[in-house]
Amino acid sequence: MSRPRIIPVLLLRGTGLVKTERFRNPRYVGDVINAVRIFNDKQADELIVLDIDAHRRPDGIAWRTLAELASECFMPVCYGGGVRTLEDMRRVFALGFEKVALNTVLHECPELLSDAANEFGCQALVASIDAKRSWLGTQHVVTRGARQSRGIGPAAFAVELERRGAGEILLTSVERDGTGLGYDLDLVAAVTGRVGVPVIACGGAGSLADVARVVREARAAAAGVGRLFVFQGRNRAVLITYPDAGTIDALFP
Amino acid sequence: MILVVDYGMGNLASVVNMFARINHKAELGRTADMFARADKLVLPGVGSFDAGMKNLRERGLDALLEREVLVHRKPLLGICLGLQMLMEWSEEGRAKGLGFLRGDVRAIRRVTPELRVPHMGWSPVTVAKPHWLFPAEQSPPRYYFVHSYHVQCADPADVLATVQHGDALCAAAGHENIVGVQFHPEKSHRYGMDLLARFARQA
Numbered sequence A: 001m002s003r004p005r006i007i008p009v010l011l012l013r014g015t016g017l018v019k020t021e022r023f024r025n026p027r028y029v030g031d032v033i034n035a036v037r038i039f040n041d042k043q044a045d046e047l048i049v050l051d052i053d054a055h056r057r058p059d060g061i062a063w064r065t066l067a068e069l070a071s072e073c074f075m076p077v078c079y080g081g082g083v084r085t086l087e088d089m090r091r092v093f094a095l096g097f098e099k100v101a102l103n104t105v106l107h108e109c110p111e112l113l114s115d116a117a118n119e120f121g122c123q124a125l126v127a128s129i130d131a132k133r134s135w136l137g138t139q140h141v142v143t144r145g146a147r148q149s150r151g152i153g154p155a156a157f158a159v160e161l162e163r164r165g166a167g168e169i170l171l172t173s174v175e176r177d178g179t180g181l182g183y184d185l186d187l188v189a190a191v192t193g194r195v196g197v198p199v200i201a202c203g204g205a206g207s208l209a210d211v212a213r214v215v216r217e218a219r220a221a222a223a224g225v226g227r228l229f230v231f232q233g234r235n236r237a238v239l240i241t242y243p244d245a246g247t248i249d250a251l252f253p
Numbered sequence B: 001m002i003l004v005v006d007y008g009m010g011n012l013a014s015v016v017n018m019f020a021r022i023n024h025k026a027e028l029g030r031t032a033d034m035f036a037r038a039d040k041l042v043l044p045g046v047g048s049f050d051a052g053m054k055n056l057r058e059r060g061l062d063a064l065l066e067r068e069v070l071v072h073r074k075p076l077l078g079i080c081l082g083l084q085m086l087m088e089w090s091e092e093g094r095a096k097g098l099g100f101l102r103g104d105v106r107a108i109r110r111v112t113p114e115l116r117v118p119h120m121g122w123s124p125v126t127v128a129k130p131h132w133l134f135p136a137e138q139s140p141p142r143y144y145f146v147h148s149y150h151v152q153c154a155d156p157a158d159v160l161a162t163v164q165h166g167d168a169l170c171a172a173a174g175h176e177n178i179v180g181v182q183f184h185p186e187k188s189h190r191y192g193m194d195l196l197a198r199f200a201r202q203a
Helices: A032-041 A063-070 A086-095 A104-108 A111-120 A156-166 A183-192 A209-214 A245-251 B013-022 B032-037 B049-058 B061-071 B190-202
Strands: A005-015 A018-023 A024-029 A047-051 A079-081 A099-101 A125-131 A139-142 A168-173 A199-202 A222-223 A230-232 A238-240 B004-005 B026-029 B042-043 B075-079 B103-108 B119-125 B141-149 B149-153 B159-165 B167-175 B178-181
Touching: A005 A024, A005 A032, A005 A199, A005 B119, A018 A032, A024 A032, A024 A230, A024 A238, A032 A047, A032 A063, A032 A111, A032 A238, A063 A079, A079 A125, A086 A099, A086 A111, A086 B004, A086 B013, A099 A111, A099 A139, A104 A111, A111 A125, A111 A156, A111 B049, A125 A156, A139 A156, A156 A168, A156 A183, A183 A199, A183 A209, A199 B178, A209 A222, A209 A245, A245 B075, B004 B013, B004 B032, B013 B026, B026 B032, B032 B061, B042 B190, B119 B159, B141 B190, B149 B167
Parallel strands: A005 A047, A005 A222, A047 A079, A079 A099, A099 A125, A125 A168, A168 A199, A199 A222, B004 B026, B004 B042, B042 B075, B075 B178
Antiparallel strands: A005 A018, A018 A024, A125 A139, A230 A238, B103 B149, B119 B141, B159 B167, B167 B178
16 A cells, blocks of 8 residues: 655645635745745655635636646646636646646536546546534535535535545545644544545644544545645745655654 | 657646656657657556547557557657556456557456555555666665556566555556556656656667
């Protein structure tokens, strides 16, 4: 089996890297191309880049930024944000991205997933599921920056998306996002227990110990990490860390 | 000149980009003239088998590949779907493969409930026998894999390397001037650069 992956998840707004907390208050951290270049130099396993504004912008996906970004990476990169059609996906792949993450469109047009799987193969398709706990304590899927509930639980939705052609699930806890309080292990385990495709856990990583736990205890195939690796330095320059190969090997013996 | 075959699928930019980074000239193309001028060929690929074969055939690239690879015997490197299309057929689809290598393509078996499919991530490969494609060092090289199907060679001598994912899957296959890798060298950092450099340098 492949080694569990540690995947920096970068939130993009224009050319700026931003951090959020519980999906709110995006704060500028630095230039995204610079961050990507450094992650590449540090031989990061993989990258996920999510444009949180693409669906709102009239001109949609920031193609020039993506082209520049893709050219910096010699590891797999997944792009998400405003991807709505097969043509969008063709363009993203042609730029050099390995995978696309789909979110909102999956609720409006789920058959897109099967069409996309037929053309690109399911391994190129990441179904992005954001989950929030209701006041009753149950998890439900949300969209539109966690403002709209979709009336379905994340595990049930993941099962349906796997059936339709998703090769991977990106599962993000809205409550844990940006808090560093650790992953929501129950949420992750509820999904990994129901699907056969890899699940990338996201939201809450505060330490490498959290990363090891979500893999070991909740059976995540990969750990998405946001603020743990990205800091804002002086003069608005972004500071990046990433564990070296020896550290990762020790984490997953 | 290394020609990266453009059949409209795959992370073409990444392959060309990595060759550029290791200072080897690679060009993207699909014309008969470029095929004729190429010293070596790379067949990349991301996507489904039938879509890939359809794209190749519609553009007449299957015939050009046959001429340059089987007749003129230029070195060919297939990557991921590019390797799978070299086989005779695939369980993934209904189209016939190129048949440059004997064997077929099968779905990865979920031998235990814990096994994740697609096989996704960094895995070490076990080199079957010394081969110019792989470094001869002690620790096995690691590459990024992302696939749901794997190649089965009819001739065991064609298996150059394997990767453990449930079963021991074929990670690389080859016969004479043709080699193919299931993983993505263009996405495998320095390990991938090393492999592409070896292909570029190989006479």
